[in-house]
Amino acid sequence: MSYQLRREEAVDVAGLKAMLEHSPGQAAQAILAAAGQGVVEAQLLLGQILLDGRGIEADEAVARRWFGIAAQGGSAMAHNMLGRCLEHGWGGDQDVAQAAIHYARAADVGLDWGLYNLGNLLATGRGVPANQAQALLCYEKAAQMGHAKSMNLYGRYLELGIATAAGPARAVRWYRRSAQAGDFRGMFSLATVLLERGQAAEAEPWLARARKEGNVNFLKSALATLQTGGAPMAAYVQAYAEELQQRVAEETSTA
Template sequence: MSYQLRREEVVDAAGLRAMLEHSPGQAAQAILAAAGQGVLEAQLLLGQILLDGQGIEADEVVARRWFGIAAQGGSAMAHNMLGRCLEHGWGGEVNLAQAAIHYAHAADAGLDWGMYNLGNLLATGRGVPANQAQALGCYEQAAQLGHAKSMNLYGRYLEQGIATTASPARAVRWYRRSAEAGDFRGMFSLALVLVERGEVAEAGPWLERARVEGNLNFLRSALVTLQGAGPVLEAFAARYAEEIEQHRF
């Protein structure tokens, strides 16, 4: 039986998002109906729930299609999500050059995630010529908007003097902002700097939070760093190794 959308159910996207929390199946029907009626935010939401399989059977192909429809309607986040589909091959072939175009649309519209994702392509030369100065600009813009992951990367560019004059003091400030905003990589970056300063007591809690909150790829790369960082961090390296073992099961 098809879901009959009532006008009051599409007053704002917040209502649909709230419905997803407590009644994902009903929310999915409402979102599907609203998307079919041309509600831009519902089209974006439909792409997301199809990608995640939230309240509806996951379908990356159809998710990509709805992100494309919402992007054509002018949704900056839809451009960003379409870029991610193109970058990672969700619902179709990988096309990094097209991903960069959609990230650029999102970034030009002022979306921090678009700036961050475009910065990553520019930093690595995937889909676009490598350009560290432009990558730095993307990360800085996103960091200024409060994007936690970009704060950490902007800090790294400042610490290492990539495409800019090195400024360790400014780097630490951005690492701290990233860590306090909840980015586990920012926590790790801040902790390493604190250890270098001899401020191990403050570094410890940040290393522990990063260990608990970080994903498996992060844990593996962090472990390599910790294992080569001297005796002060040996105990943390052991805990990171244990965490990686737990992620295997």
């Protein structure tokens, strides 16, 4: 039975998000009704649950359309999510140049995720000309807003002196903030610097958390770093290698 939303009924989007936790099917029907009535936040939320298949059958193409509708309604996050769809080819053709346009629209109004995603394209020259100075600016702005992933990347630019004067002490402070905010890459960045300083006791809990919380791609890159990091990092290679092997086996078994 479809959910009927009275036109005079106020839409509590926060309540709909909470409903997803215990009644995802009912929540999806309510979200669909609100989206159909033009509630921009509900349109954005509908796109997300269609991507995730949460309470409703997953459909990347329809999700992409709803993100586009919400973006037209002025949602910065919808611009960001439409950019994600375009960047990765979710629900349609891949178009990284168009993704950059939507990330920039989100970044222009100060959305941290828009800044982060635009920074990634600028850093790699995907969809836009590579521009490390602009990438640094994006990461710095998002980091100052508390965006954990950007904190780590801003720290990396400071550590390596990319498009700015090297500032190792400042880099460590940003790595620490990223780690404390829950980013596993920030945890690993902090831990490797601590190991190089001979502070293994402080580094080890961060290494363990990063190993458990990181995804397969992270584990691959982290393992390569540990393998080439010399004596301070050699003791942790086996644990990361075993974790990677286990994760790959799990992904293969569920594929």
